[in-house]
Amino acid sequence: MTADTASDTPASAGAFDGQVASPRSARGIGWGTQLLRVLVFAVILGLWQLAGGRWLPYYLISSPSDVAKTLWDLLSGSSPGLWGDIETTAEELVIGYVIGVVFGIAAGVLLGYWRVGAAIFNPLISAINGIPKIALAPLFLIWFGIGIDSKVAIASMSVFFVMFYNTYMGVSTMPQELVNVLRVFGASRWTVIRKVTLPQITVPLLAGMKASVPFAMIGVIVGEFIAAERGVGYLIDTATQNFDSATVFAGIVVLMVMMIIGMTVIAAIERHVLRWQRD
Amino acid sequence: MERRASMRPPAIPGAEDEAWPATAPPAGAGRGVRFEHVDLTFGGAKRRRTVRALTDVSFAVGDREFCAIVGPSGCGKSTLLNLASGLRPATAGTVYVDERPVRGLVRDIGYVTQDSNLLPWLTVEDNIRLPLQIRGMPAADQESLVARWIGLVGLDGFRQSYPRQLSGGMQKRCSIARTLVYDPPILLMDEPFGALDAMTKAHMQDTLLKLWEGRPKTVLFVTHDLSEALALADKVVVITSRPGRVRTVVPVDIERPRDVFHTSEHPEFSRQHRALWDMFADEVTLGAKK
Numbered sequence: 166m167t168a169d170t171a172s173d174t175p176a177s178a179g180a181f182d183g184q185v186a187s188p189r190s191a192r193g194i195g196w197g198t199q200l201l202r203v204l205v206f207a208v209i210l211g212l213w214q215l216a217g218g219r220w221l222p223y224y225l226i227s228s229p230s231d232v233a234k235t236l237w238d239l240l241s242g243s244s245p246g247l248w249g250d251i252e253t254t255a256e257e258l259v260i261g262y263v264i265g266v267v268f269g270i271a272a273g274v275l276l277g278y279w280r281v282g283a284a285i286f287n288p289l290i291s292a293i294n295g296i297p298k299i300a301l302a303p304l305f306l307i308w309f310g311i312g313i314d315s316k317v318a319i320a321s322m323s324v325f326f327v328m329f330y331n332t333y334m335g336v337s338t339m340p341q342e343l344v345n346v347l348r349v350f351g352a353s354r355w356t357v358i359r360k361v362t363l364p365q366i367t368v369p370l371l372a373g374m375k376a377s378v379p380f381a382m383i384g385v386i387v388g389e390f391i392a393a394e395r396g397v398g399y400l401i402d403t404a405t406q407n408f409d410s411a412t413v414f415a416g417i418v419v420l421m422v423m424m425i426i427g428m429t430v431i432a433a434i435e436r437h438v439l440r441w442q443r444d
Numbered sequence: 445m446e447r448r449a450s451m452r453p454p455a456i457p458g459a460e461d462e463a464w465p466a467t468a469p470p471a472g473a474g475r476g477v478r479f480e481h482v483d484l485t486f487g488g489a490k491r492r493r494t495v496r497a498l499t500d501v502s503f504a505v506g507d508r509e510f511c512a513i514v515g516p517s518g519c520g521k522s523t524l525l526n527l528a529s530g531l532r533p534a535t536a537g538t539v540y541v542d543e544r545p546v547r548g549l550v551r552d553i554g555y556v557t558q559d560s561n562l563l564p565w566l567t568v569e570d571n572i573r574l575p576l577q578i579r580g581m582p583a584a585d586q587e588s589l590v591a592r593w594i595g596l597v598g599l600d601g602f603r604q605s606y607p608r609q610l611s612g613g614m615q616k617r618c619s620i621a622r623t624l625v626y627d628p629p630i631l632l633m634d635e636p637f638g639a640l641d642a643m644t645k646a647h648m649q650d651t652l653l654k655l656w657e658g659r660p661k662t663v664l665f666v667t668h669d670l671s672e673a674l675a676l677a678d679k680v681v682v683i684t685s686r687p688g689r690v691r692t693v694v695p696v697d698i699e700r701p702r703d704v705f706h707t708s709e710h711p712e713f714s715r716q717h718r719a720l721w722d723m724f725a726d727e728v729t730l731g732a733k734k
Contacts, residue, residue, distance in 0.1 A: 346557065351578055442606075
């Protein structure tokens with residue numbers, strides 16, 4: 166249907182060459198809606214500002230202006246430490262994420278192809294996956310110490326399982342029809358892998374990579390809550406113990422920004438690799 | 445109305461001169477397909493339920509003959525094509541392609557499946573290029589062949605489009621171009637136009653017939669549409685409901701070249717259609733009784 170509509174208007178035919186703007190993208194939303202969005206945000210901030218010290222004790226919720234000031238002091242260096250914390254947390258996140266993704270894909274491909282292995286290991290992997298990963302965090306701290314290794318381990322384990330299941334499902338649900346088409350063309354086994362298996366698997370793979378980002382973040386922050394020497398989670402934890410809610414919220418804002426950056430990078434990769442999925 | 449017009453593949457004047465390079469070898473002689481006492485049973489020793497799909501199927505399709513295979517749904521028509529291509533081995537009996545028994549995949553066969561089965565991650569032109577790449581054709585030849593076939597099936601404005609951006613009829617045209625581009629002497633088609641609306645279907649049949657008349661191939665065309673079978677084929681093989689047997693083989697005496705849009709007005713068409721339909725209705729009721 167899309168194609169038919171496009172062929173009516175020659176101008177839009179060029180859209181197929183490059184970016185096709187989805188009608189539901191932010192750009193398509195009217196000015197009124199945009200304005201309301203900003204307004205809702207402003208009202209919430211306003212209520213928060215009013216509530217601190219009036220309706221709720223100040224030490225519980227601080228206020229947006231104080232959070233902004235704290236954030237500014239931390240970022241500009243007037244108060245020491247935040248950039249180091251961000252660096253530590255980012256390092257734990259990236260290393261943990263990459264290790265989890267690589268090993269998850271490797272294990273998924275291995276068991277996806279090796280039927281006997283899948284039959285042997287699947288119950289074990291399901292059992293381990295049934296454990297809430299966070300419950301293992303204290304154990305990982307004992308094993309890997311108070312430094313970044315323990316956080317990397319927790320994050321990579323969370324990511325591993327997401328990636329493993331996505332890859333495994335992707336490999337074991339190969340479209341036999343497409344494989345047959347290539348076989349009739351006379352394709353070798355390697356050509357089939359290159360032309361069908363690999364592109365096919367990118368869909369669940371990228372879905373897994375996107376879903377894993379928050380898991381990596383949770384793993385790292387929980388690890389830092391339990392025991393750490395630096396990191397944004399550690400900053401939040403210490404501030405909480407001092408009833409310094411302005412710093413707690415400042416830390417949360419930093420985590421939000423880090424998440425947004427991570428998700429944006431993965432989404433950009435996904436958009437590029439899966440451009441054939443666009444309408 | 446404009447929308448309709450854009451769906452329509454263009455007329456193909458002189459398709460026979462353009463479709464393949466002059467240097468391409470002619471479709472080989474003696475490329476027939478023959479089924480001899482073929483049985484097929486699904487479900488092996490380990491599974492409890494076995495299904496007899498085909499039993500004692502024997503018929504032959506001559507070189508460059510257009511043969512339609514009709515039968516009620518689920519009678520194993522499509523399975524016949526899987527046997528002929530070598531994708532599935534027969535339980536008993538033998539399929540001969542080019543007078544050689546089929547063991548494993550048959551080279552030089554083209555198979556247009558029921559679904560278009562385009563690779564969704566490749567553009568229209570890359571999909572059509574794929575079999576040429578696999579066959580190791582020099583890049584320059586690939587380029588000109590692909591361009592020619594995109595033109596022949598009327599997808600000129602959509603070279604860079606991905607399959608999901610195309611309508612069902614366009615996907616079908618792309619899929620047919622992808623199969624004909626490497627000029628296989630034997631063509632298997634499994635209800636290729638089944639999912640299309642009547643207008644698009646008629647135009648696709650017209651395109652196919654013109655291409656075939658320009659360069660005849662041995663065609664096994666599975667369909668459940670009697671009119672389609674009679675409009676296109678030299679002979680019609682009727683398969684019974686499961687387990688599939690050959691009920692009858694009838695020649696279609698309508699002279700060529702044919703005009704698919706008006707074949708139904710031919711007296712021979714109405715005669716054959718009535719005879720086949722009575723037989724067909726028989727099979728459908730038989731199938732329902734079980």
